[in-house]
Amino acid sequence: xxxxxxxxxxxxxxxxxxxxxxxxxxxxxxxxxxxxxxxxxxxxxxxxxxxxxxxxxxxxxxxxxxxxxxxxxxxxxxxxxxxxxxxxxxxxxxxxxxxxxxxxxxxxxx
Amino acid sequence: xxxxxxxxxxxxxxxxxxxxxxxxxxxxxxxxxxxxxxxxxxxxxxxxxxxxxxxxxxxxxxxxxxxxxxxxxxxxxxxxxxxxxxxxxxxxxxxxxxxxxxxxxxxxxxxxxxxxxxxxxxxxxxxxxxxxxxxxxxxxxxxxxxxxxxxxxxxxxx
Numbered sequence: 297x298x299x300x301x302x303x304x305x306x307x308x309x310x311x312x313x314x315x316x317x318x319x320x321x322x323x324x325x326x327x328x329x330x331x332x333x334x335x336x337x338x339x340x341x342x343x344x345x346x347x348x349x350x351x352x353x354x355x356x357x358x359x360x361x362x363x364x365x366x367x368x369x370x371x372x373x374x375x376x377x378x379x380x381x382x383x384x385x386x387x388x389x390x391x392x393x394x395x396x397x398x399x400x401x402x403x404x405x406x
Numbered sequence: 407x408x409x410x411x412x413x414x415x416x417x418x419x420x421x422x423x424x425x426x427x428x429x430x431x432x433x434x435x436x437x438x439x440x441x442x443x444x445x446x447x448x449x450x451x452x453x454x455x456x457x458x459x460x461x462x463x464x465x466x467x468x469x470x471x472x473x474x475x476x477x478x479x480x481x482x483x484x485x486x487x488x489x490x491x492x493x494x495x496x497x498x499x500x501x502x503x504x505x506x507x508x509x510x511x512x513x514x515x516x517x518x519x520x521x522x523x524x525x526x527x528x529x530x531x532x533x534x535x536x537x538x539x540x541x542x543x544x545x546x547x548x549x550x551x552x553x554x555x556x557x558x559x560x561x562x563x564x
Contacts, residue, residue, distance in 0.1 A: 316451065353459065
């Protein structure tokens with residue numbers, strides 16, 4: 297499932313990585329809904345890609361099928377993907393993901 | 407006449423095309439596409455290849471190869487994190503199943519992520535050419551501002 301959502305976020309005072317982490321936190325990233333690998337062999341349930349323009353364009357991908365790692369060791373070099381892609385047991389709905397992202401929405405000037 | 411300086415590798419030299427088919431002296435223009443991003447960094451946490459936002463061109467070519475390239479700077483948010491870049495032409499990865507990779511010597515350190523390549527001769531048709539990327543851990547960032555732009559291009563070679 298791919299969800300693309302536009303949102304006005306001011307991340308001018310933080311790095312893009314920190315902005316991405318804020319989005320992950322809002323989305324409920326954690327062991328049970330892992331959207332960012334902390335080790336190369338993590339099991340990931342999806343990913344977040346962000347265009348940090350104005351507005352931000354946030355693409356959340358939630359894996360709907362399991363995929364085993366593709367990594368192989370060749371001449372002492374690890375080649376391929378070591379992470380496992382897995383469908384989340386309690387995958388949020390599209391609306392839930394949008395609602396979670398909307399908590400980051402900037403207050404509009406009146 | 408073609409000159410091979412290093413004969414250790416194999417090389418294939420196609421017969422020069424006649425002028426009517428876009429060879430030397432032809433008036434048939436080579437197709438190209440170019441995307442420059444000057445604002446709005448891009449990040450991903452994906453451990454499988456995903457599209458680089460905006461880095462997609464569709465060009466209609468003759469039965470010729472396409473040269474492609476990317477000029478850009480990038481960062482990885484984690485020490486020793488890997489970041490992978492690839493080019494996809496009509497669903498076919500051009501640089502292996504994962505692609506070129508760089509290991510971050512320092513978290514958040516800006517590095518050169520530029521590369522070029524060339525496809526085999528494509529069919530005479532419209533083709534979609536795009537840059538893709540992934541990380542093995544953490545968050546990858548492609549820098550895009552007026553100081554460090556992101557440039558992606560593809561050009562038919564006639």
